[in-house]
Amino acid sequence: MQKCTACDIFKGLDFSEKEKDLAEEKFEELFPKKGDVLLTPGQPVTHQYFVLSGCLRTYHITPAGKEYTLQFAVTDWWISDYTAFFTGGESMFYIDCVKDAVVYKISRDSMEQLYTQVPQIESFFRVKMERFFASFQKRILADLALTAEEKYLRFIKSYPDIEQHIKNYHLASYLGITTESLSRVRHELARR
Template sequence: MKNIDTSEIFKGVNLSDAERTLVESKFNVLSVKKGDIILSEGQYVPFQYFVSEGCLRTFFIGKDGKEFTLQFAIKDWWISDYTAFFTGGRSMFYIDCIQNAVICKISKTSMEELYREVPQIETFFRIKMERFFGSFQRRILSDLAMSAKEKYVTFLNTYGQIESQIKNYHLASYLGITTESLSRIRKEIAQEE
């Protein structure tokens, strides 16, 4: 099992040896295999996860059984059902492993203890949440105002490193289109180049 590397998780945060030891005590490292579900709809959400290796995704299953991918998480990214995590409610989503992964999990209680004991960790997470919120708003705007082709190009420009790690139907689900539409868009772009 891989050890926790606080400098990997908290890039740019200078921790003393005592703080590093405290932070490491609050995380658990897990190896998850492709296909593993780490969160299911209806479960309480006591953890958020830092991806050290691999790729995970958050998705929702509609009443018709169709999957809607909300988020991907690759190396150095965080993932959870944040609404349920912060409110203590039940998850609306699933999180599955789409590539073998090593993840570090931390509970809400442990995070709050770190906020009190290591204030720069609270600052780190506040900045992360501000960026996440901005990204979330941009995603909503793109879903409302962009064509499928524009959404795909925006995805490539923003998250190009993810495309090679995910299946076409996961990407199509994220973009809110069919895999056939995704193929057509890729062909159009290739012809334009």
């Protein structure tokens, strides 16, 4: 497999060779396998991850054992416990590998260095974080206002290639419904 480049990670940016080299030296390549855990609650969060291929999942387990999936990250997506990453706190979430992946991790310190050394990367991340925030607000509204079927249809539109790689209870926990409700929704859609 060809090694990922800064141009793969920062699509749309035009780098000089020096800037490209500076960016690439800050990332570490990882090859998590299905089931590998990259982050657990209570750990300091010092990195964020760029997904070149595969699928990762962020989730939380309540003290009562109920699981809530917050995010799936597929090709060209970023993932971390962002609250802890930006505040220097400890993770509230797990991040695990749902499908064998190739990811690139970068530390907060390395990101800060890149912001200074390659200013267009700071603008790139500002735009990414604005879109991420807007997406999360839309997701919260959808969770409050949409039916189980509407949530499911929204999910398969947003993540068209991963449904076959995730477990039903992962998807149900992402949608905020039971696995039984998910089965009913799929059955009703198949009958149409």
